[in-house]
Amino acid sequence: MVIAGTVASALLVAVFPVFSPLAAQTERQTLSGSRVALYNLVGEVRIERGRGRSVEFEITRRGADARQLRIETGDVRGIPTLRVIYPDDQIVYDRGGERSWGSTDSRIRSDGTWGGDNGWRDGRRVRISSRGNGLEAWADIRVLVPDGQKFDANLLVGELKAYDVDADLSLDAASARITAERVQGNLDIDNGSGSIVVRDTRGTSLRLDTGSGGVTFDRVKADDCSIDTGSGSVTGIGAACERLDIDIGSGGVRLAETSAGSISVDAGSGGVTLDLRQSPRSVSVESGSGSVTITVPSNFGATVDIETGSGGITTDFPITTNRFARRELHGTIGDGRGRLRVETGSGGVRLLRGN
Known part of the structure; x- marks a missing residue:
C-alpha cells in the first residue's frame, strides 16, 4: 500500500512473515520519506546500501520467545519509523554464551521508542540482561538505505554496523559495538x-x-x-x-x-x-x-x-x-x-x- 503526501507521512509497507518452530521468523517491510528511523531494543542491526527509492528492512526474530515480538510502523514525531515491540519488562539476550555483559536498564514508551529531549523518564522501565528470567527474544535487522537518504538507527544492546552507504546516518546505542565503514555522508x-x-x-x-x-x-x-x-x-x-x-x-x-x-x-x-x-x-x-x-x-x-x-x-x-x-x-x-x-x-x- 502506498500513502502519498508529505515526507512525514510517506509510507510504504509490505509484510511477508515466516513462522516456523525450528527456523527464525523473518519479515520484510519498507518505509519511504526523506528521513526514516528504526527503534530496536536488542539485537544486531546491519545497514547497507539500497538500490531502490525506499528504506527496506529485513527483520529476523530470534530466541525462544521470538513469536511474541511485534513489528509496528508509522509516523513517530513526524518521521516514518519502524519499531520492534517487546511485550515484557525483563528481556534476556542470550546468544549461547557469545556475550556476557551484565544488564542495561532504560525506560521505553508504549510505541517502542525512547530517549529524545526530556524523554528518558517516559515509559515503563525495561531491563535487558545476558542471563536470568524473562522474555528470551531479540531482532536482527538488515537495513537497505538508498543514496541521499537520512536514516536514524536506535538500539539499546547489541551491535550496529554500517557498510558501503551513501547517506546521512545517525547511530545511537546504549551498550553496543558500533562499526561504520565506507560511509559517504554525515555520520x-x-x-x-x-x-x-x-x-x-x-x-x-x-x-x-x-x-x-x-x-x-x-x-x-x-x-x-x-x-x-x-x-x-x-x-x-x-x-x-x-x-x-x-x-x-x-x-x-x-x-x-x-x-x-x-x-x-x-x-x-x-x-x-x-x-x-x-x-x-x-x-x-x-x-x-x-x-x-x-x-x-x-x-x-x-x-x-x-x-x-x-x-x-x-x-x-x-x-x-x-x-x-x-x-x-x-x-x-x-x-x-x-x-x-x-x-x-x-x-x-x-x-x-x-x-
Missing part, C-alpha cells in the same frame, strides 16, 4: 558504552561520542570532526579534517598521518601523540597527566606557548624565545603564522620535525 554516532570503529568515510560532519569505550577512526575526511569519550583511548590514521576536536576523560590519544586546519585535544589523563602531515593553523593540547608528542612538517611556523607542571620540554625546531623558564617555553617558530599551545599537568612535551 553521527552516540554510544553509552562500547567501542566505536569508523573507517574510510567522507562527509561534511563526523561526530563520535561514547561514555566508555575506545574510538578508532581511520582514513576519514570531513569538515568537522568531533570525538568525545568519557574513558577509552582514541586512535586514528590518515584522518583529514578541517576542524578536529577531541575530548577524552581518561585514555590516550594517538593519531598518525593526520591532516587538519585546526586541532584541539583535551585529555583528562593519558598521553597524547599527534603526527601531523600538513602545517595546521592552530594546535591546542591540554592534558591533566601524560606526555605530549607532536610531529609537524619542517616548514611549520607558529607562535608557541608550552607549559608543563612536571617534565621536560624538547624541540627539533629553532625557537625565537620571548620567555623561557624551567617548565615553560614561549616564542616563535619560523614565520609565526600558526598557533601552538600545549599545557600538561605532568609529563614531558616534545615537538618533533617531520618530513
Whole structure:
C-alpha cells in the first residue's frame, strides 16, 4: 500500500512473515520519506546500501520467545519509523554464551521508542540482561538505505554496523559495538558504552561520542570532526579534517598521518601523540597527566606557548624565545603564522620535525 503526501507521512509497507518452530521468523517491510528511523531494543542491526527509492528492512526474530515480538510502523514525531515491540519488562539476550555483559536498564514508551529531549523518564522501565528470567527474544535487522537518504538507527544492546552507504546516518546505542565503514555522508554516532570503529568515510560532519569505550577512526575526511569519550583511548590514521576536536576523560590519544586546519585535544589523563602531515593553523593540547608528542612538517611556523607542571620540554625546531623558564617555553617558530599551545599537568612535551 502506498500513502502519498508529505515526507512525514510517506509510507510504504509490505509484510511477508515466516513462522516456523525450528527456523527464525523473518519479515520484510519498507518505509519511504526523506528521513526514516528504526527503534530496536536488542539485537544486531546491519545497514547497507539500497538500490531502490525506499528504506527496506529485513527483520529476523530470534530466541525462544521470538513469536511474541511485534513489528509496528508509522509516523513517530513526524518521521516514518519502524519499531520492534517487546511485550515484557525483563528481556534476556542470550546468544549461547557469545556475550556476557551484565544488564542495561532504560525506560521505553508504549510505541517502542525512547530517549529524545526530556524523554528518558517516559515509559515503563525495561531491563535487558545476558542471563536470568524473562522474555528470551531479540531482532536482527538488515537495513537497505538508498543514496541521499537520512536514516536514524536506535538500539539499546547489541551491535550496529554500517557498510558501503551513501547517506546521512545517525547511530545511537546504549551498550553496543558500533562499526561504520565506507560511509559517504554525515555520520553521527552516540554510544553509552562500547567501542566505536569508523573507517574510510567522507562527509561534511563526523561526530563520535561514547561514555566508555575506545574510538578508532581511520582514513576519514570531513569538515568537522568531533570525538568525545568519557574513558577509552582514541586512535586514528590518515584522518583529514578541517576542524578536529577531541575530548577524552581518561585514555590516550594517538593519531598518525593526520591532516587538519585546526586541532584541539583535551585529555583528562593519558598521553597524547599527534603526527601531523600538513602545517595546521592552530594546535591546542591540554592534558591533566601524560606526555605530549607532536610531529609537524619542517616548514611549520607558529607562535608557541608550552607549559608543563612536571617534565621536560624538547624541540627539533629553532625557537625565537620571548620567555623561557624551567617548565615553560614561549616564542616563535619560523614565520609565526600558526598557533601552538600545549599545557600538561605532568609529563614531558616534545615537538618533533617531520618530513
